[in-house]
Amino acid sequence: MPELPEVETVANGLRKYVVGKTITKLVVHEHKKFKGTATEIKKFVLKKKIVGVDRKAKWLVVNLNSGYGFVIHLKMTGQLLYTDKQPKFLGGHTMGKEQTTLPNNHTRVEFIFTDGSKLFFQDMRKFGYVELYPAADIEHYFIQKKLGIEPIEPTYTFDYFCTVLQKRKRTSIKAVLLNQQAIAGIGNIYADDICWQARVKPTRRVSTLTRAEQRALYQASHDILREAIKLGGTSFSHYYRVDGKTGSYWNKRKVYDRTGEPCRRCKTIIKKTRCAGRGTHFCPTCQH
Ligand SMILES: [Zn+2]
Structure with missing residues (x-):
């Protein structure tokens, strides 16, 4: 999607x-x-x-x-x-x-x-x-x-992000990232890539996240979406831009749909699991 x-x-x-x-x-x-x-x-x-x-x-x-x-x-x-x-x-x-x-x-x-x-x-x-x-x-x-704030909006602050997490302590971080009423606009590809960027396993319970991890996730959510927009999004499932050209984020994706391929950071083989009802990709070594 x-x-x-x-x-x-x-x-x-x-x-x-x-x-x-x-x-x-x-x-x-x-x-x-x-x-x-x-x-x-x-x-x-x-x-x-x-x-x-x-x-x-x-x-x-x-x-x-x-x-x-x-x-x-x-x-x-x-x-x-x-x-x-x-x-x-x-x-x-x-x-x-x-x-x-x-x-x-x-x-x-x-x-x-x-x-x-x-x-x-x-x-x-x-x-x-x-x-x-x-x-x-x-x-x-x-x-x-009742959409949440988007990571690329100026009102998407670290305080906002913390409030969002505070309300959803018992769930996984991936579920929060996918929840449109918490943070709007993140889907499966970017949720996995954000967790990788922040070195946090998507399955982690929100209540176990350290302050440093929360900050890393906040920063990654902003950076990954900005990078994807800059690259014209991701072309997959025959998705094209309005002018028929393809977006190039796909070639730069961090972990999404890279099961069996080496991690871009530590070369460990990327694994796939299920989280928040979705196929979820992560590096078992550099994500904790
Ligand atoms: Zn890794």
């Missing part, structure tokens, strides 16, 4: 390509994956301009100058692909023949702009969605989710 750095990378791509464009047509290919009525589309979407793109944890928000916006979640396999008249930004989750044309059988929603360029919401496995709401409802939507 795309995590914060991947969604941030998609948001950056959208900001570059679609902000300032006016929507001339919206084609919903899969009605189950779209929320919004025909009247709302006519009144608040058509002939309206995209004025900004926000990211909230793993959600994208595309704001229109009508006071409405789209909330988009990519889930497991969702993508946003942009094409202008030359399909040079075309990318796809499979390299099969059916992906060479758009729209195709994975297209759920299609945005057509006045200049002829298009944005396709593609999803192979149909978990992702596009929802249209008034701005006030979008705000409410995220208040209801």
